[in-house]
Amino acid sequence: MVRKPVVSTISSGGYLQGSVRGRLPSLGGKEPPGPEKVVLKKKITLLRGISIIIGTIIGAGIFISPKGVLKNTGSVGMSLVIWTVCGVLSLFGALSYAELGTSIKKSGGHYIYILEVFGPLPAFVRVWVELLIIRPAATAVISLAFGHYILEPFFIHCAIPELAIKLITAVGITIVMVLNSMSVSWSARIQIFLTFCKLTAILIIIVPGVMQLIKGQTQHFKDAFSGRDASVMGLPLAFYYGMYAYAGWFYLNFVTEEVHNPEKTIPLAICISMAIVTIGYVLTNVAYFTTISAEELMLSDAVAVTFSERLLGNFSLAVPVFVALSCFGSMNGGVFAVSRLFYVASREGHLPEILSMIHVRKHTPLPAVIVLHPLTMIMLFCGDLYSLLNFLSFARWLFIGLAVAGLIYLRYKRPDMHRPFKVPLFIPALFSFTCLFMVALSLYSDPFSTGIGFIITLTGVPAYYFFIIWDKKPKWFRRASGRGWWWRMLQLKWFLWSKWPPVPYGSFLPEWQRSESPVSSIIENRCDDITRTCSGSPSWLSPKEPWPCTVCCR
Known part of the structure; x- marks a missing residue:
């Protein structure tokens, strides 16, 4: 299945050299001159980088059911505070990744940072769980939302058949995979268009909401911090929902090698994207409360639809289409970024060799894209998606926190390392604590599911020794x-x-x-x-x- 790791050709002095000699890896080295070779082209400009981040963060949740935060805070005012605080903390994490991305100029995101700082075992465990469970299940979940809302205008007065949803979902997944296999440029252009659609949909909600405020429709903001008292677990869970809604700011670091002028593009794209998303999320929730009370929002299955029916009349029929396009953008951005994670993991020797191959004319990591298709289809038609995601939701914050902690580690161990972009040390420290808090919260609130998730994650340890370390594999396995x-x-x-x-x-x-x-x-x-x-x-x-x-x- 896999071969033993080889030293990466992207930077001199990979983790293997450091681990053999007992030294920290040499990061950010220049590639030695050699023969011309086919590589992924630098086609990610600033605009495309912004579209990748915004397009993967904004999914269906802000349009359909942003009630997880409100339910656990108990008041309108506190829910808006949580949305703002989560946006700021997500910005801290994104800025930490901006420093990592400009210091370690390799694609792969969390995986490559953990690999370079902590070695191959935790990095392999990360990519093992991501490939087999997390990414296929997450892609299938957002794709199911796409299938549901693309069909909703055709089933206004009746329920949508489950089989029809899964079939149209399968078509959508296949289109995304083919698109990412054929052209990096076209994937990026379509992502820009879909991001524009998402921002248009948010503006369609925000502008009428602002008009309502101008007209004096502020009755739902009176005594904004009064209401049902939040429980001891309520605020942490609201915080958890809020942080999950902002997840996706790290995807640009998955494609660092394809970013044009990454030292400037990555920090700028991250700052612009997080500012747009945070302001958009807060203003969208404010707009909802100008027309919908907290009680009505809690009972609504699709908040954006309820809002548009009251203010926009027949235009509410367009809301499901915008939601479907939003989901499609999240699918496209996720596949585009995560395929590079698998490509880099294969290049480092942690996944089958074929996944590190690039099409000589299309310059896409075609095998790394295609491998997601059958795994996602299995999850779509056979897997219990939501249980798997619940089991492994803590793993995302565990490995992100580990990667950001690696930034602090490098500050002390490699103070002279070239850092084109540098953040104050309290930013990664605070965000690492936030990730630790998220993992602890998962253990406290749902120890059974988190325990199963830990067991699934730990299967990567024996897999590492079997696939990577053990040389004397049976001949049938090698064949x-x-x-x-x-x-x-x-x-x-x-x-x-x-x-x-x-x-x-x-x-x-x-x-x-x-x-x-x-x-x-x-x-x-x-x-x-x-x-x-x-x-x-x-x-x-x-x-x-x-x-x-x-x-x-x-």
């Missing part, structure tokens, strides 16, 4: 997890998706192998000038087959 089997599965899926002939194996080369030797040294060229094909084959490829000669003779 089953070999390059050829994975490649044939990839060819089959690509053929079924696009109805094109299977893409030749020569179109992909693993990052680590491209960096070791020029293409001409591993491909024996036998070009046919008439058919424009080459019957040569990489020395390690079996069986041999022709492919377009632009691959080996480009």
Whole structure:
């Protein structure tokens, strides 16, 4: 399934060098000169970076059911305070990641920061749970919301069949996967458009709400901090709901290697995005309370629909469409970012080798995108999605907190490391404490589910020693997890998706192998000038087959 880790080609002196010699890894080193190779292109500009962050943070929750915070605070005023505080704390986490992203210029987000600071075992556990459970389940959940709201205008007076929701959800997932497989530029452009749709939907709610305030509709803000007293557990749970609503600010760090001028783009994109999202969330909740009382909001299944029916009349029919587009944007941004996590984990030797391959013409990590498709489909049709996410919700904050704690660790161990962007130390310290609080809250409020989540997470430890450390694996296992089997599965899926002939194996080369030797040294060229094909084959490829000669003779 996997191979032993190799030193990354992106920065000199990876974690293995440091761990062998007992020293901290050499971070941010320059790549030594070598032969030309195919890499992911730097196509993420400032606008595209902003769209990735905003597009993945804003999902369906702010439009449908922002009542988790209100339910646990007991008052309108305190709920608005929680929304604001959670936005500020999320900004602190995002700023900490901005420093990490500009100091360690490698894609992968939490995974690569934990890997570089704490070593391979905790990093492998992180990517193990993310690949097998968290990401497929999370993608399936947001996709189900997309399927539900895209069909709602067609089932106004009756319930939507569950099978229809799952089928249209499967179509949406497939479209997202194909889009991210075909072009980085088109994925980014569509993400910009979907982000624009989300912000338009929020403005459609905020502007009438502000008009209501101008007209004096402030009855629901009288005695804003009075109401049902929040319990001892109420405020922490409200805080938990609020932090979850802001999750997604870290996704730009998953694609650092594709960001144009990351030293400036990442901090600026993070600051602009978090300011827009925080202001938008707070003003959207204010707008709701200009028309809907706290009691009515608690009873509403779709707050934005209730709000628009009262103020916008027939235009309320457009709300489900905007919600569906919002969900689609979250799907697209999540797949775009997380596929880079799998690509980097494969490059570091923690996932099958094929996931580190890049299409030579499209410059997309095609296998890392496609691997999500069957896993998400299994979760969609067979898995208990919400239970899995409840079991593992603490894991996100555990590993994010660990990554931010690594920033503090590097401040003391590597004070001379180049840091183009640097935050005051109290910011990562406060955010690390916040993450620790979130994990402790999960243990206190739901010890059973969190305990199961810990057990699932800890399965990554024996998996690490079996797949990564153990050399003497059975021959049948090595054959089953070999390059050829994975490649044939990839060819089959690509053929079924696009109805094109299977893409030749020569179109992909693993990052680590491209960096070791020029293409001409591993491909024996036998070009046919008439058919424009080459019957040569990489020395390690079996069986041999022709492919377009632009691959080996480009």
